[in-house]
Amino acid sequence: MPTLVLFNKPYGVQSQFRDDDNNKFTPLAEFFDDKSLRVAGRLDATSEGLLLLTADGKLNKAITHPPKANSGRKQGKTYLIQVEGIPTAEQLTQLGRGVMLKDGKTLPAKIKHVSVEDLPIALWPRHPPIRERKSVPDSWLILTIFEGKNRQVRRMTAHVGLPCLRLIRWSVAGFELKDLAVGESVHVSLSREQCQQLGL
Template sequence: MSSSSLILFNKPYGVQSQFRDDSNNDHTTLSEYFTDKSLRIAGRLDATSEGLLILTSDGRINKAITQPPSAKNFAQNKLKQGKTYLVQVEGVATAAQLNELASGVVLKDGKTLPASAVLVAEAELPMTLWQRDPPIRERKNIPTSWLMLTIYEGKNRQVRRMTAHVGLPCLRLIRWSVAGFELGELGVGEFVRIHLNSGHCQQLGILD
């Protein structure tokens, strides 16, 4: 694995997690940022979500990141790969709502696996927020708050559906980390290539 690498990319709002535009809309694609056709996306983000997107040409890395643990062996799976999101929601989460998110909510495609859900002040977020373009739509006299939500699977639009289910509509969604790799202070549209060492391989559960 000494020659293997992955790319950490801070995906801007409005960019599709694909290289080819086949939707006949105005969204930008990854081809505006990358020309290497061997790259594959390890865990997509929808166009209206922002933050960490991992790309790699190594199938083992992709599988290690994207293959979630089954519900049956979740508690015993030491290699489960979490994805942490910073979620701005409408309203202020109660202890009951946080507990429901953490315990798992029942969506149309099944119950979500146990997660971690914490209410955080904007000043305590692990990164410096950038101005989103376009800005979020806030309703007058209705407060907003931030959650730090870690999940261990990848159902379609899962985080948005989870928060909506407990009565906290999602206004902004930023992925902060995937499988131990963090966004850090990467600027919007910036990326960095990480060459994997033995520690990274162990982190991903890949034999060197």
């Protein structure tokens, strides 16, 4: 069975192994020695949370290109998003239905406004900490999308007037961050059922 690495990517770490010149962010090579690993779905350096890596090309393709690789089954990606402001019912409806960005309208998504106590994980301190404005409240959203436009989540929330302060990816294609500590990784062997769900 194919093997997948689940990594809780810290803020400021790139989703690539190579260290670009004059780059202020940390490369993945500082966390992994296995040069056969490839990232299955990038995560911006300024975002945190679940990053998947694998040395299996078919598994990588099934996760990153689901329409062709697994008969059109859409693999959702769920994010925990701290935004500036309190979302209105209209803003939540817009995010759920899809918003028009410069590169096209986003697909319908699942969106929920929650309290920090209702997040599926206990949050860790971010370094550096997010900027806080005492005069402006903040909120947490749980958003599941089914595509991967560049910086999509940040652009979606900004589009409806909810600037993103912190972005944590909680799950990808059915794999969850759970209680994995920041900077830690775990190797998992996929079950037959998981392979079937991914179209392998």
